[in-house]
Structure formats: C-alpha cells, structure tokens
Amino acid sequence: MGESFTYHRSAKVRWYFVASLLLALVSDSLVISVHASPIFPPFSLLVLFYWAGHFLDRSYIVTAFILGLLSDTLTQTPLGAHAIIYVSLIYLLSRHRLHFRSFTPWQQAIFITGYFFIYQFTNWIFFDPLLTDTHAIYFWLMPFSAAIFWIIIAPLFNRFTLQVEQN
Amino acid sequence: MAFILAIVLLAADRYGEMVSELRGFLLAGLTPIEQVASIPKTFFKEFDRDIVDYDELKRQNQILKTEVLLLKAKQQQLINLKQEVARLESLLGTTGKIADHTVQIATVTQFSQNPISQFMTLNKGSKDGVSTQDTVIDANGVVGQIINVAPYSARVMLITDPDHHLPVRIQRTSQRGILKGSGYDSSELNFIPSNSNIKVGDIIETSGLGGVFPSGYPVATVTEVEKTGSAPYLKIFTQPISELNKAHKVLILKPEAISPQTLKTDLDYDLNSSLNQTETGD
Numbered sequence: 001m002g003e004s005f006t007y008h009r010s011a012k013v014r015w016y017f018v019a020s021l022l023l024a025l026v027s028d029s030l031v032i033s034v035h036a037s038p039i040f041p042p043f044s045l046l047v048l049f050y051w052a053g054h055f056l057d058r059s060y061i062v063t064a065f066i067l068g069l070l071s072d073t074l075t076q077t078p079l080g081a082h083a084i085i086y087v088s089l090i091y092l093l094s095r096h097r098l099h100f101r102s103f104t105p106w107q108q109a110i111f112i113t114g115y116f117f118i119y120q121f122t123n124w125i126f127f128d129p130l131l132t133d134t135h136a137i138y139f140w141l142m143p144f145s146a147a148i149f150w151i152i153i154a155p156l157f158n159r160f161t162l163q164v165e166q167n
Numbered sequence: 168m169a170f171i172l173a174i175v176l177l178a179a180d181r182y183g184e185m186v187s188e189l190r191g192f193l194l195a196g197l198t199p200i201e202q203v204a205s206i207p208k209t210f211f212k213e214f215d216r217d218i219v220d221y222d223e224l225k226r227q228n229q230i231l232k233t234e235v236l237l238l239k240a241k242q243q244q245l246i247n248l249k250q251e252v253a254r255l256e257s258l259l260g261t262t263g264k265i266a267d268h269t270v271q272i273a274t275v276t277q278f279s280q281n282p283i284s285q286f287m288t289l290n291k292g293s294k295d296g297v298s299t300q301d302t303v304i305d306a307n308g309v310v311g312q313i314i315n316v317a318p319y320s321a322r323v324m325l326i327t328d329p330d331h332h333l334p335v336r337i338q339r340t341s342q343r344g345i346l347k348g349s350g351y352d353s354s355e356l357n358f359i360p361s362n363s364n365i366k367v368g369d370i371i372e373t374s375g376l377g378g379v380f381p382s383g384y385p386v387a388t389v390t391e392v393e394k395t396g397s398a399p400y401l402k403i404f405t406q407p408i409s410e411l412n413k414a415h416k417v418l419i420l421k422p423e424a425i426s427p428q429t430l431k432t433d434l435d436y437d438l439n440s441s442l443n444q445t446e447t448g449d
Contacts, residue, residue, distance in 0.1 A: 022200070029197070029204035033278045065169035069176075073193040076284040076314075076322065079186050080177030087169045129282035130329055130350035139282065 013055070013161050020047050020157070021067070028074060038131070039138035041116055041146035042071060045086060049112065049150075050157050052090050053100045064090040077127055085122050089115055105154040109147040116143035187299075187315070195317035201277045201288055212415070268302075268381060268420040271295065275415055276320065285328040285350060285411075287311075291419060292319045300379050302420040308385040308408035309333070309373060310417055321419075325411055326386060327354055334376040335386055337369050344403075346371060346386060352411060354387055356403035361394055363401065371405060381420060 024043035031040040044067045052060040068083030075082070093100065093115065100108060120142050123129065131139055180186045277288035291297050293316045303310040303323045311331065315322040324331050327348040335346045335356070344359045359365060369389040375382025387405035394401055 025197075025200050026204045029201050029277065030207070032281055033208070035280055037280050038282055061169050065173060068173065069193055070197060073190060073197055075281055076279065076286045076324075078177055079180040079190055079193075080173040080175070083173035084170060084177065087173060091170075123283070127283040131282050132351060135282050 013164050016157075016160060016164065017051055020051075021063075023047075025067075025070060025074075028071070032074065036138055038129075038135050039142055039145050041142055041149060042119070043149070044071060045089070045116075045119065046112075046146060046149055046153065048086070048090065049093060049115065050154060052093055053097050053108070054157075054161070056097060056101070059094060060090050061087055061094075081126050085119060085126075089119060092118075105151055105158075108154060109150045112150045113143045113147045116146040119143075190315055191293075191317050194315050194320060194322065195292075198288075198292075198317055198320040201320070205276045269423050271297070271419040271421065273297075273303075273321075273417055273419055275417060278412070280412075282350065284330075285325040285348065286314075287323045287325065287411075287414075287417075289321045289323060289417065289419070290319070292317050292321050294318045296421065297321045297419055298421070302380050302384075303417050304384060304420060305409045305414045305417050307410060308387070309380065310409045310411060310414060312379060313419070323417075326407055326409075327352055327411060333380060333386065334374045335371045336374040337365055337389075338372050338385070339369055340364055343374055343376070344371075346405065352407065353390075354405045354407060356387075356389070356405050357400065359401045359403055361399060361401050365389060365392055365401065365403065367392060370408070381422075 021044060024047040027043040031037050031043075034040070048060060048064060048067060052058075052064075064086040065083050068081075068086035069079060071077075071082040071086070072079045100111060103111075120139065124139075129135075129139065176186060176189075180190075271291060273289040273291040275287050276290050279286045287310075289297075289303070297313060297316055299313050299316055301313040303312065309326060311323045311325040311328070313321050314324045325348065326333055326346065327350055329348050329350055331348040333346040334343070336343045337359075340363070342359060342363050342365065345357045346354050347357055348354050356371060367389050370385055371387045371389065373380040373382055373384045373386055385408045387407050389403055390406050391404040392401055393403070
C-alpha cells in the first residue's frame with residue numbers, strides 16, 4: 001500500500017517536477033552572467049535534492065546524470081564532470097533520504113550546506129577556478145546561500161505538492 | 168551505470184574531442200532556456216533605451232554622424248594602404264594576397280562571468296553557416312573563437328578564458344608571443360624575451376600564425392611589464408581591447424572559401440612571379 005501511495009504521489013506531481021527543473025535551469029542560466037555568480041548555488045541540483053529527498057519511489061540518478069550534462073554544457077566544463085558530481089551527491093542523499101525527509105526544512109538546510117560544500121570542494125578540485133579575493137569569498141559562501149535558498153524552496157514545494165495530493 | 172558513463176564521457180571529452188556532437192546537441196537543447204534567461208536583461212536594455220530623451224538621441228546621432236565621417240576617411244586611407252601593400256608584396260614576389268573573410272553580425276544572448284570558464288553565446292549557429300574556430304570580433308578588437316555550434320546558437324571562448332592561447336605580435340616591434348587568458352577581463356603575454364623592447368600601452372595584435380585567427384586584428388593593450396631576476400622571459404600583463412563585458416553585437420569572421428578557379432589563378436600568379444624573379448636574378 002505504501003509503495004503504491006508513494007508511486008502515486010510522484011506520478012501526480014510529474015508536471016511540477018518537469019516545470020521546476022526547467023525553471024531551475026533558467027535560473028542557472030540567468031545567474032551565470034551575474035558578477036556575483038559564484039555565490040549562487042546550482043538551482044537545478046538544489047531542486048533535484050528536493051525531489052530526490054521527498055519522493056522515494058524513484059532514484060533520480062538518471063535525472064541527475066542528464067542535469068549534470070546540461071550543467072556541463074551551460075558552464076562549458078568537460079562533459080561528464082558535473083554529471084559525476086550530481087550523480088554522486090544524489091546517490092549519497094538516497095542512502096539516508098528516509099531520515100532526511102522526516103526533518104524540518106531548517107534541519108534539512110544543515111545537510112544541504114554539507115552537500116553543497118562537497119559540491120563546491122569537488123568543483124575546486126576538478127575545475128581549478130580563477131578566483132579573485134571577492135570571488136573566493138563568494139565561492140566558499142555558496143553552501144550557506146544554498147541553505148538559505150533551501151529554506152525558501154522546500155516549504156514552497158511542500159505546499160505545492162500537498163495541494164496537488166489533496167486535489 | 169550513470170557514474171561509469173559520466174567517467175567515459177569525461178575521458179572522451181578531455182582527451183579525444185569525440186563528444187563535440189553530443190555537446191552541440193545539448194547546447195541546442197539549452198538554447199531556448201538561455202533565450203528565456205536572457206529576457207530580463209534584454210527587457211532592461213530595451214527599457215533603458217526607450218527612456219532616453221530626445222536631446223540625448225540628437226546628441227548620439229551627431230556623434231554617430233561624426234564617427235561615420237571619420238570611418239569613411241579612414242576607409243579611404245585603408246584602401247590606399249591595401250593597394251600599396253599589394254604593390255609592395257608583388258614587387259617582393261610574394262603572393263600579394265590578404266586573407267579575405269566573410270562577415271556576419273550576431274547578437275550576444277548569454278555571457279559567462281563564471282570563475283571556471285569565460286564564454287559568450289551568440290544567436291547564430293550552424294544553420295547560419297557558423298562553424299567551430301571562426302573568429303569573433305567587436306568594433307574594437309578580437310573577442311574570441313567559436314568552440315561549439317548548435318543549429319541556432321554558438322559558443323565563443325573568450326580570449327580571457329584560462330584555456331585560450333592566441334598567437335600574437337606587438338604592433339610596434341612585431342615581436343611575436345602567445346597571449347593567454349587569465350580570467351576576469353585580463354590576459355598575459357608569454358614568451359617575450361627579457362631583453363625585448365616593450366612598454367606599457369603597446370598594442371598587441373593577432374599574428375595570423377596557426378591559421379585560426381586572421382592577422383592584424385588588435386587584441387589587447389600592455390598594462391604592466393615585470394622583469395623577474397634572471398628569468399629568460401618577461402611577465403607581461405595585458406587588458407583586452409574589445410569590450411567583452413559590454414558587447415551586445417559582434418562580428419563572426421569566416422575565411423572565404425577559395426574556388427578552384429581562384430586557386431588556379433593564384434597558383435599561376437605565384438608561378439609567374441617566381442619565374443620572373445629567377446629570370447631577373449639570372
């Protein structure tokens with residue numbers, strides 16, 4: 001019964017899922033030309049964390065792989081580099097997503113900071129970014145900005161998905 | 168499985184350039200997303216342009232008219248110089264050909280200020296005849312080169328990208344070197360011997376070596392020259408001449424395809440020149 005319930009939920013919010021990822025990609029594309037771009041988290045990954053952490057009937061690994069490739073194209077990095085990072089992080093999340101789901105958005109934000117710190121560290125290792133003093137601060141502050149965005153995004157998405165389920 | 172596939176793709180892209188078609192496909196998929204993302208910026212620009220008052224427009228019009236006159240005068244000079252160069256080159260017995268390029272205007276739809284890579288996206292793609300390695304310039308100088316092409320968009324690697332290397336020469340002395348991007352609107356000029364005559368303010372232009380960039384386009388200005396102890400080369404910092412951050416319209420230069428007939432005429436011309444030289448020498 002539980003499985004059928006979770007499967008049903010995921011199928012119900014399919015269009016929200018697609019629309020949210022498209023919106024996240026547009027946001028990623030928008031912030032890339034902003035001077036303070038290093039402080040913004042990859043919104044596509046943040047949104048995928050929401051879906052992977054709240055809807056347990058799918059693994060979201062393939063979505064992570066595709067989003068990673070799109071992110072590589074968007075940021076002009078070697079194809080597959082972001083895909084590896086995205087797939088690894090979503091896999092890590094999937095190991096404890098039952099716990100993750102039971103936390104409040106504030107508690108989840110602490111985990112998000114950790115995940116995005118790993119993301120930023122691997123970015124630093126893989127791509128050797130050129131950072132001025134200001135950009136270095138932005139770059140290492142990004143996990144915290146991801147947590148702030150999470151606190152906004154997660155309750156908002158919770159409300160949307162709840163409405164869909166109730167209808 | 169996805170992890171392994173990602174590693175395979177990474178290796179193929181890093182060491183073999185085998186996935187350029189896949190990247191083109193992904194870029195084509197991202198084009199509408201990038202266009203949607205550019206709407207706020209375009210809207211702001213349009214709004215900013217619309218609120219310019221009548222006096223400002225009159226003033227801009229006057230400035231443009233003056234610029235047109237000056238450019239026409241310069242064009243006349245250039246035509247004369249081109250003829251003079253052709254005459255001197257024919258006297259020297261060289262081919263006397265200046266590489267001609269077709270020019271295409273494109274609009275910048277996306278610009279990256281990302282610390283990982285410096286690029287811009289243009290609204291022209293393979294359907295418009297754009298191909299990789301085409302040179303991109305603006306009104307002031309070289310912007311970069313096309314690295315990825317999708318049907319309706321293309322990516323330009325800027326000359327400030329850390330992976331970008333450009334064969335150049337110093338305009339004043341013709342000393343050759345390699346210009347390497349160092350991110351954030353700056354670049355470095357490498358391989359200039361420490362005993363070279365170079366000073367702050369010198370213009371650096373494309374040398375044409377390597378065959379990718381046409382010769383003689385301004386690229387950067389020298390901003391700082393450092394001589395470190397007994398190092399064989401100078402450390403030279405430069406700033407791009409083109410307005411990388413502000414450019415909205417750019418030109419894509421494409422080498423003009425040489426028809427077999429033109430090639431034959433050129434070869435005949437070279438052969439005749441060589442024969443004449445040999446006869447004169449005898």
